[in-house]
Amino acid sequence: MPLNAATSRRGFLASAAAAAGGLLLSGRPAFAAPDPYGGFKVGLQSYTLRAFDAPTALAHTKMLGIKYWESFPKHVPLSTLPASVNESKKLLAGSDVTLLSYGVVRFSNDETKAREIFDFAKAMGIVSLSADPDPDRQTFDLLDKLVAEYDVAIAIHNHGPGHRYDKADDVLKWLTNRHEKIGACVDTGHYLRSNENPVEVIQKFGPRVHGVHLKDVRTVKSPEEQEKIAPTLTKNRQGMLAKENKLFTVLGEGELDIVGVLQALKKLNYQNCVALEYEESEKNPLADVELCLAAVREAVKKV
Known part of the structure; x- marks a missing residue:
């Protein structure tokens, strides 16, 4: 817009x-x-506001008119201590923000550590953990047991080219004969980086979509444009541009089919957080986030 x-x-x-x-x-x-987001629980992955402390990030969230979070650990510490849990709950309630999801968290076959994460999730009322579990049978056997016991879903997060959960099939192969609450967090930007269509990815996972990170990517093929843009980027983004010819961008300015994503989620009756995650402009992201949210509102009208 x-x-x-x-x-x-x-x-x-x-x-x-x-x-x-x-x-x-x-x-x-x-x-x-009327709800400008058409019934979708559009929120923020709080990593978007990683430059701010929790009270400031929540104030910004409230100003943006957003009521849902997927938090990362800086804003809501992963602790089962009652004082820490109560402080986080008080901060969230004071900003009228509901914490639906959390992550990204790592899992191994260490049951003590895994239970600490699930205990924290249960105490905070979290329904889904965006996760990066070790790809081995012992870890998934443990997760099978814990998702059933705690009634908290695991959403395996893809993280782009080179990551162990790069493609949708890298996730799908670990879901066979597993509990229905073990599924996927579909990070649309990272799937675009991996040259996969996020709409088709959502359709592949079906009801096992337990999380969404909504972000956009554009391809920069022109060497002249790459040369012009590169000096303005961080070293990480320069590397991404050089290797993939891709950059993260404001929603609606890249290749993400926002309407298609929302339509696919609607067909699944998806009820969890649709978490906008904007990784650019770390210290001053709000203007861009407003544009991203405006793009979602426009897409909702076409769903």
């Missing part, structure tokens, strides 16, 4: 809010505004 369109939209919403307030004062009924 162009900036002038976004400004107009904000103006419209401000006028609508004022009108609703007037109706309340006049004693006439005010009707609740």
Whole structure:
């Protein structure tokens, strides 16, 4: 959405809010505004706001009009100590943010460590853990037991080219004959980096989609454009551009079929967090995040 369109939209919403307030004062009924996200639990992967402490990140989230989080450990410490759990719950409740998911967390065949993570998830009311489990039978046997015991899902997170869960099939092969609560966190940006279509990936996983990280990627094929862009990037992004000809970008400005992703999730009656994760502009991401959210709202209209 162009900036002038976004400004107009904000103006419209401000006028609508004022009108609703007037109706309340006049004693006439005010009707609740429709959900701009069409019933999807659109939230943030709090890594998007990694440059900020938890109270500031939550204040920014509230300002953005978002009510759901998938947190990473900086913002909600992975601890089963009652004082830590209560402090995190208090912070979230004070910002009207519901913590649905958490991660990315590692799992091995160490049951003591795994139980600590599941105990934390249960204490916090988390329904899904975005995870990077060791790809071995012992680890998955343990997860089979724990997801059933705790009623908390495992969502295996892909992390792009070179990662052990690069392609959808790298995840799928570990799901055969496993508990239904062991599934996938579909990171759309990383699947685009791996030259896989996120819509088709969601369809492959079906009801085993237990998490979504919504981000966009664009391909930069022109050597001239690459040469122009490279000096503005971090070393990591320069490496990504050189190896893959790809860069993360604002939702709607890359190759992600946002409408297709939402349609595929709707067919699954997906109820967990659709977590926007924006990895760029680390110290000042809010303007770009607003544009990303505007792109989601526009896509919802077409679902």
